[in-house]
Amino acid sequence: MIATRDAYGEALAELGAENENIVALDADLSGSTKTGVFAKKFPARFFNMGIAEANMVGTAAGLASVGKIPFLSTFAIFAAGRAWEQIRQSVAYPKANVKIVATHGGVTVGEDGGSHQSVEDIAIMRAIPNMTVLVPADGEETKGAIRAAAAYKGPVYIRLGRNKVANVFPAGHKFEIGKGCQVADGSDLTFITTGLMTAQALIAAEKLKGEGISARVVHIGCIKPLDKELVLAAARETGAIVTAEEHSVVGGLGGAVAEFLSEECPTLMKRVGVYDRFGTSGKAEELLKYFGLNAETLIDEAKEILKRK
Amino acid sequence: MKEKIVELQEKARRLRVAIVKTLHKSQSGHTGGSLSAIDMVCALYFHKMRHNPQEPAWDGRDRFVLSKGHAAPALYVTLAECGYFPSEDLMMLRRLGSHLQGHPDSKGTPGVDVCTGSLGQGLSMANGMALGFKLDGKENRVYAILGDGELQEGQIWEAAMAAAHYKSDNLCALIDANRLQIDGEVAKVMNVASIADKFRAFGWNVIEIDGHDMAQILSALDAAEARKGAPTAIVAATVKGKGVHLFENKASYHGVTPNDDELPEALRCLGELD
Numbered sequence: 001m002i003a004t005r006d007a008y009g010e011a012l013a014e015l016g017a018e019n020e021n022i023v024a025l026d027a028d029l030s031g032s033t034k035t036g037v038f039a040k041k042f043p044a045r046f047f048n049m050g051i052a053e054a055n056m057v058g059t060a061a062g063l064a065s066v067g068k069i070p071f072l073s074t075f076a077i078f079a080a081g082r083a084w085e086q087i088r089q090s091v092a093y094p095k096a097n098v099k100i101v102a103t104h105g106g107v108t109v110g111e112d113g114g115s116h117q118s119v120e121d122i123a124i125m126r127a128i129p130n131m132t133v134l135v136p137a138d139g140e141e142t143k144g145a146i147r148a149a150a151a152y153k154g155p156v157y158i159r160l161g162r163n164k165v166a167n168v169f170p171a172g173h174k175f176e177i178g179k180g181c182q183v184a185d186g187s188d189l190t191f192i193t194t195g196l197m198t199a200q201a202l203i204a205a206e207k208l209k210g211e212g213i214s215a216r217v218v219h220i221g222c223i224k225p226l227d228k229e230l231v232l233a234a235a236r237e238t239g240a241i242v243t244a245e246e247h248s249v250v251g252g253l254g255g256a257v258a259e260f261l262s263e264e265c266p267t268l269m270k271r272v273g274v275y276d277r278f279g280t281s282g283k284a285e286e287l288l289k290y291f292g293l294n295a296e297t298l299i300d301e302a303k304e305i306l307k308r309k
Numbered sequence: 310m311k312e313k314i315v316e317l318q319e320k321a322r323r324l325r326v327a328i329v330k331t332l333h334k335s336q337s338g339h340t341g342g343s344l345s346a347i348d349m350v351c352a353l354y355f356h357k358m359r360h361n362p363q364e365p366a367w368d369g370r371d372r373f374v375l376s377k378g379h380a381a382p383a384l385y386v387t388l389a390e391c392g393y394f395p396s397e398d399l400m401m402l403r404r405l406g407s408h409l410q411g412h413p414d415s416k417g418t419p420g421v422d423v424c425t426g427s428l429g430q431g432l433s434m435a436n437g438m439a440l441g442f443k444l445d446g447k448e449n450r451v452y453a454i455l456g457d458g459e460l461q462e463g464q465i466w467e468a469a470m471a472a473a474h475y476k477s478d479n480l481c482a483l484i485d486a487n488r489l490q491i492d493g494e495v496a497k498v499m500n501v502a503s504i505a506d507k508f509r510a511f512g513w514n515v516i517e518i519d520g521h522d523m524a525q526i527l528s529a530l531d532a533a534e535a536r537k538g539a540p541t542a543i544v545a546a547t548v549k550g551k552g553v554h555l556f557e558n559k560a561s562y563h564g565v566t567p568n569d570d571e572l573p574e575a576l577r578c579l580g581e582l583d
Contacts, residue, residue, distance in 0.1 A: 023444070047440065047475070055433045055467035062437020065415075065422055066372070068444070070437075085427060086464070090434055094415045094424040 001167065004160040005103040007139035009034025011146040012071055012101075016042050022150065025060055025072040027053050032162075033073035033103045053078045057086035057098075064096040069150060075109070076102035076159055080121035091155045092130045098156075099149045100125075105135075105159040106195070106246035107274065107291055108284040117279030123251025125157040126224045132156045132177055133224040135245075135253075137168040137198040141221055144175025152177055159195070161246070163284050166199040168219065180227035182234075186216035189302055189309075190234035190241050194220045194253045197244040197272070197293060204298035215302055226256050228264070235267040240305045244272035246293055268308055270301045313356065314523045320390070321351040321523070322579060325552045327386035327399065329575045332566040335402040338411070341549035341562040343383040345487040345520070346454055349545060350375075352526045353452055354387045362392040365419045371449050372422055372438050376431020377456035377485060378412040379564070384421070385409050393420035429462025431455065432482060436472040439480040439540075450534065454483045458490030460501045466511065472540040473512030480540040481533040482513075485520060487549035489560040508542040520545025553578045 016022050016038050023045045030036035030048060039046035049056040053074055060070035073079070079102040080087070091098045102121060109117045125133050134149065134156060136142040142160060149156040156177075168183060183198065184205045191201035198219040205215040218234050220227065235241060241261070243254040254271030261267045274291050288294050324347050332338045354360070358371040375384050382402065389396045394408070401407035408417035412426025422438075425431045435453035442449045459465065472480055484504055492498045501507070505515045514536045518525040526545070533541035549563070550556030553575045556567075567575050576582045 023441075044444065049471055050467075050474075052464075052467035052471070054430075054464040055471055058430050058433025058464065058468065059437035059440065059471065061423065062434035062439070063441045064437075065434065066438045066441035066445075066449075068441050086430060086433075089424060089427040090430050 001164040002139035003162060003164050004136055004139060004142040005034045005162065007142035008101055008103070008146055008160055009037035011143040013037045013041050015147065015150050016045065019069065019150070021067060022069045022071065023047065023063055025049055025056050025070055027051055027056050027074040027078065029074050035071070035073045053083040054086045057083040058090045060098045061090040061094070061096045064098050069097055069099070071099045071101055073101045073103060075116060076105035076118035076121045077116055080125050080157065081118060084124055088128050092128045095130050095154050097153050099158065100156065101158045101160065103160045104162045106161060107279045107287045108161055108163050108196070108246065110162070110284040110287060111281050113281035114278035119248045119274045119279060121159060122223055122245070122247050122253065123255060126251065126256065130155055131224065132222070134158045134222050135194040136160070136221050137195060137219055138165050140167065140169040140171055140173045141175055144173055145221060148175045148177050161196060165196045168198050168202065175221060177222055178225045178227060179222060180218055180220045180230040182216065182230065183219050184217035186214040187238055188214045188240070189305060190216040190218055190238045191244060191298060192218045192220060192231060192234060192241055192253065192257055193244045194223060195246050197246060200295045201244060201298055203295040204302065207295065207299055208302055213302060213306065220253055223253055223256055226260060228260055231257055231260060232265055235261050235265045240268045240309050242270045242272060242298060242301045242305060244293070244298060247273055249273040249275055268305055270305050272297055272301055314527070317351055317355055317523050320355050321348050324351055324386050324390060326576065326579045326581050327390070328382045329553065329567055329572070329579065331382050331386060331399045331402055333572050334400050336566050337403050338382055338566055339379040339564050340556055340566055341489065341559065342377060342380045342456060342485065342487065344551045344553065344556065345547040345549045346377070346380045346485045347383045348521050348523060349454060349483050349485065349526055350383050350387050352523060352530065354391055356527060357530045358452065362420065365393060369449065372435070372451045374423055374431045374435040374451065374453040375413055375425050376453050377428065377459050378426030381411065381413050384413060388418070388420040391420070428459045429464040432465055432468035436468050436477055436480055439472070439477040440475055442479055443477070449479065451480045452483065454485055457484055457486040457488065457501055457504060458495050460484070460504060461499045469508060469511040469513065476538050477540045478537050481530070481543065482540065483543045483545055485547050486545055487547045489549045489558070489563065491560065491563050493560050505544045512539060514539045514541040515544060516541060517544045520547035521551055
């Protein structure tokens with residue numbers, strides 16, 4: 001078990017050794033976002049911009065325009081939220097080669113409370129043209145996603161978490177932008193999940209198997225562009241979809257899947273996520289339970305949707 | 310040098326004519342702020358900056374960021390005059406399918422390096438470029454033109470703080486202080502004075518000039534380059550709509566273009582018609 005932000009810190013430092021054009025920026029949170037690992041190894045290529053996210057985004061765009069590959073980090077709420085328009089204008093509109101790695105996404109920020117828990121970032125980043133949006137499930141996938149982002153020319157938003165998460169993928173797992181991954185086969189319904197909810201879906205699928213229900217699990221580590229082929233196959237072959245994400249049900253993975261399927265292949269659906277409300281203080285584990293972001297909810301929703309099938 | 314100044318003054322007059330004709334044709338765009346900034350844009354492109362219109366992506370070029378992106382006509386007529394694209398393209402300004410967007414767009418226009426227009430963001434990008442050049446030990450310089458109204462944006466001061474912190478002496482900001490913004494006088498809408506004191510307080514080298522005096526513009530640009538250890542802000546007192554009395558010092562001409570009746574008089578002011 002490793003936090004995706006820790007995997008990021010490692011991967012960025014590795015990449016920094018391989019490619020001298022990689023630079024990193026942070027807004028006074030380098031210890032938390034783990035860009036500090038890079039900063040220690042490559043101090044000249046690290047820019048602490050202070051608590052000024054808007055300027056950090058613009059600075060990264062400028063660095064990109066002279067050939068650098070900037071990775072900028074802060075908490076998701078400040079990256080996607082505070083600096084949304086800078087990301088739109090200075091990064092996405094010119095298709096600048098800037099990588100926005102936002103840590104502390106979702107409610108598992110925990111004790112800091114609702115002010116710091118970003119449950120809207122996937123939606124607002126996904127709405128911007130030219131933007132690629134990645135939400136890895138675990139440490140291994142994070143390393144792959146960071147490498148894929150560095151290799152891709154253009155803006156990428158990568159959402160990571162604060163806490164240690166269960167391993168879903170084996171070491172060396174290859175990440176491809178635009179591709180999802182079926183992590184468990186099944187025929188009665190499909191869990192389409194992202195981030196830490198994929199591990200929960202695997203637990204739920206295993207338990208449902210014992211009750212004679214065959215649940216497929218499709219992990220979407222790349223929300224945009226969406227792996228339409230994989231989603232369509234799941235809809236056609238299982239006829240029922242339960243999405244799950246540590247994010248609002250408005251506009252995130254559930255929104256993306258619903259938008260796509262409602263036009264291509266209307267399918268019974270249920271979205272598991274945060275229902276149009278802010279987060280609150282508490283321990284990460286307590287909050288996941290409080291918001292129903294766990295295997296138990298997925299099991300309940302699977303049974304409910306099968307009744308409607 | 311005196312000859313150079315006369316040459317640049319004549320170039321600036323011709324660019325003003327091009328701005329007026331372009332905006333008359335497009336019937337959409339920003340007249341006042343284009344005319345106030347053009348002497349500085351002219352001095353940069355025809356004297357100070359190293360660049361190559363035949364090779365827009367030349368690695369050794371200095372960079373220009375029009376942070377007050379609504380003055381795009383000033384940039385476009387200058388780029389056309391340099392030869393980055395045919396002058397005929399100017400007649401397509403703001404039209405569907407044209408590479409000359411309402412505000413500068415690096416994706417389509419040769420010679421434009423960044424997208425600007427949403428105010429307050431250009432200085433951050435310019436400083437990012439400056440930091441990149443420093444990192445690579447390159448001599449390229451970065452110039453950004455800002456509006457005085459634009460200084461009301463908080464991000465400008467985040468960028469000002471960062472540029473001084475990182476000692477970006479390869480960065481020069483030119484403030485086109487024409488004293489007017491859409492809703493009226495800058496001093497009345499939201500006073501930004503003293504601009505010079507503010508930049509000084511943020512750790513910048515500050516030079517105050519008349520932004521229409523070519524000799525002062527050139528010597529300020531040289532002084533900026535000579536200054537090591539700090540970025541330079543050239544605070545240029547300008548006249549919105551400069552060169553055409555119909556438009557001068559009128560906030561109402563911020564986003565209004567010359568109409569058919571005004572065109573002959575405007576061109577006459579600029580020495581084009583008898």
